[in-house]
Amino acid sequence: MELVYALVIGALTASGVYLLLRARTFPVVVGLTLCLMG
């Protein structure tokens, strides 16, 4: 269970950080949302 939980957080963070590093505002906002959920 802990592993699943950790993987979920990892996936959310990774996707969020990738989008955070984009050049446009929209993906950055989406990325922030993902990071927050992570």
Place this chain on the structure above:
Amino acid sequence: MSLPLVVFLPFLGAIAAPLFALGGRTAIAIASSVPALIALAALFPHWETLANGGTVLQSWEWLPAIGISFSFRLDGLSLLFALLILIIGVLIILYARYYLKPAENIGKFYALLLCFKGSMLGIVLSSNLLLMMIFWELTSLTSFLLISFWNHKQDARRGARMALAVTGGGGLALLAGILIIGNIVGSFELDDVLAAGDVIKAHAMYPVALTLVLLGAFTKSAQFPFHFWLPHAMQAPTPVSAYLHSATMVKAGIFLMARLYPALAGTEQWFYMVSFTGMATLLIGAYVAMFKHDLKGLLAHSTVSHLGLITLLFGMGTELAAVAAVFHVINHATFKASLFMAAGIIDHETGTRDMRRINGLWRYMPHTATLAMVAASSMAGVPLLNGFLSKEMFFAESLQLNLPGIWAWLPPIVATLAGIFAVAYSARFIHDVFFNGKPVNLPIYPPHEPPRYMKIPVEILVFACIMVGMFPAVSVGPLLYAAAHATLGGEVPDYQLAVIHGFNLPLIMSFAAFFGGLIMYSQRQKFFDFHARFKEIDEKAVFEAIVLRIVDLANGFTARIENGSLQRYGMLLVVSVLAVAAMPLLDLGIFIGETGLSPVDWPTAIAAGVLIICALLTAAVHRQRFYALVVLSVVGLIVALAFARFSAPDLAMTQLSVEVVTIVLLMLALYYMPGWTPVETPLKRRFRDIAIAGIAGIGMTLVTLAMLTQPFSSISDFFLENSKPGGGGTNVVNVILVDFRGFDTLGEITVLAIAALGIYALLKNTPLTPPPSDGEGHAWSRDAYPIMLRLIARPLLPLSLMVSAFIFLRGHNLPGGGFIAGLITSIALILQYIASGMNWTQDRIPFKYHNVIGLGLLFATIAGAASLAFGYPFLTSTFGYITWPVVGKFEVASALVFDLGVYLTVIGATLLALVTIGRISPHSAIKSKREGA
């Protein structure tokens, strides 16, 4: 009390003196002299103690934790300097009264002069090294302001900047040096430091400390290679040059060496650093002085040279040399200050300082000429004048140095050579200015004697030169003894103050210097021709170029890091977070903890799988913004479910409602924006970003895993225990929000309100035309407000309002509360906007969302402040039970009012933001008007 009085009176005078400026120049000059006269009177009673080598200490505690105390110390050395500062200061005030033109801002001038005087007295009277450091920097600052007194002149501004940069930079070095010394000794008090001389010299940090302290002293006292600022400081009005840049401030570095002599001197490093620096300065200053056509330029370089001489004497390390150094401080101050004043008079009366034009002034101003000639002779070292005595002592000491082999010849040769130059430039000062034909093309012609009182300060100083020169033992003997005693920190060697010590080697050196100098002056044309072959360096230009270069470098460096790309800043931020987090985590060792893993059930695993896929998909399809949003909403939904699954109903409800609001907000924004993101970053950079994101994700996974599998107790136990007895509610999350961490919540809702108002303010007058299609060729749906949605949405409103009221009221004990209830209400209203259009809905809402926000904040603050009325701290909550018919026993907590504030603020902020974004398009307003009608 008398010592701080001496230091601070000038500062008080600086405030008071300008008030007298209206009364005329004489009034302000008299007012400015008062602090010095009182100070002299205050110092007089201490003479008895000091004459026998005693010290006076007066100290108060200031910041004991960092070693600063308000302590002052008067001994022979500080008395000598204080007298120079005070007496020459009064003479300068008198002189400046005639020097400055009526149109000039005399109030500012005297105020600055008094500030300087106070700072300089602070340096010499401080007993605490850190306190002294403060005054040290103050003299740099006041010197800067005084050099740039004529701030309309570019040269003055440049000279001032240069002086500040050099002396200020040296000040930093000195501060570092003092801190090291304080660290070694364990105290910044002068008595402790002087007593710990052997400890300091034996310490491993001694070379560093000495170098830093000497850097401070050398920059301040214009020693080679930092001497270049002093000649350029001559852009200051002449009283300033006479006072700061020959008599007092430039001697601060010398004073420092004398002050710390028992603590730092006597080592090889001291000997080599100080004596060779002094020797170089002595020679270079004297050589360059000869070629200066500017009267003040000549005197400035001569000052540099004499400062070098004093430094060299301190560097020699013998006790007699130290006595000679102290003696020369007095002598140089008297003859050089009077020479500067004479130069100022000549400048004042002829309008120029160029010695090629000023000639034959003897005929026009014989009185001034006599005074200047006596002072210049003293500078040259002519017998029966004070300059001769200390120079003889210097020559004698230069013969005593125990340098190996042929090096033993160096000091006497340098001394004689510098003596020759000194005689040559003194001869030039006398002959070129007062004789040597007729004046050439003077701006003011014919020159005549200055006002009577302008000469009095010069007369007094020249009289002192003669008195000391002829009757040294009577006139200056006791003071010199006291000062030497204090400098050496004990025994004073036998020395004799006599006019002539008999026919010996130093006397021969004096004669050689005298006649050599005269011969050199008579052959000056050859030297001038020789010197003209070298290109003259303008230090100011070099300095400015260096400063410019450094500024350019700094700008370039900044531009490289801060290139304006937000994307890049984001990357740097993320990378730094990773780096900062990685270091302690790597040390800690990330592993699966001792509690191990628990088994997983299938539904959870499947949901987690979907979530992970959707999260990665969001990133993968982010170019198609609409799809990304759809996938994102799936992620949000599953996260909400996850909260419910892991027993966090409050969070689940919040997440669910926040998710709805977020998606609606993003959809609204997407209406005005392109539906896709173009490819802009090169492939390489995208791989780099993927790598960064991957590291962040893996890092988070490992940290989470490690944290979840450790047995740990957190603060949550406290909350669980105290929620009911302390906050009156069983819903811990809500009690935390409104009670335990109520102040946090108040701050958060304030931020929320500010954000909403910010969105409103930004978009208020921004008309945006929405694109005619979605950008991919599809026209917008004609059916803007589908009838089905409309019909379902309207009856839903009262129902959902009821739900939110229920959630709100039960919040203290069961999942819910103001925050969630606010979001639910917001969503219910948003649904109306979506279903029936902006204007239709807005017409039916009888209040402005701004007011709702305001009301919410008011409720929350009042609920918090109410406890103040009962004498409890801000935001203390209370609760009680009342029995309500039908419902039964009912709990009422004062936190409910606070929660109401949260509720209202959330509604106001959410809707204000959304409605503002929804309304920015004029098109939609018209359209919805038609639809609504």
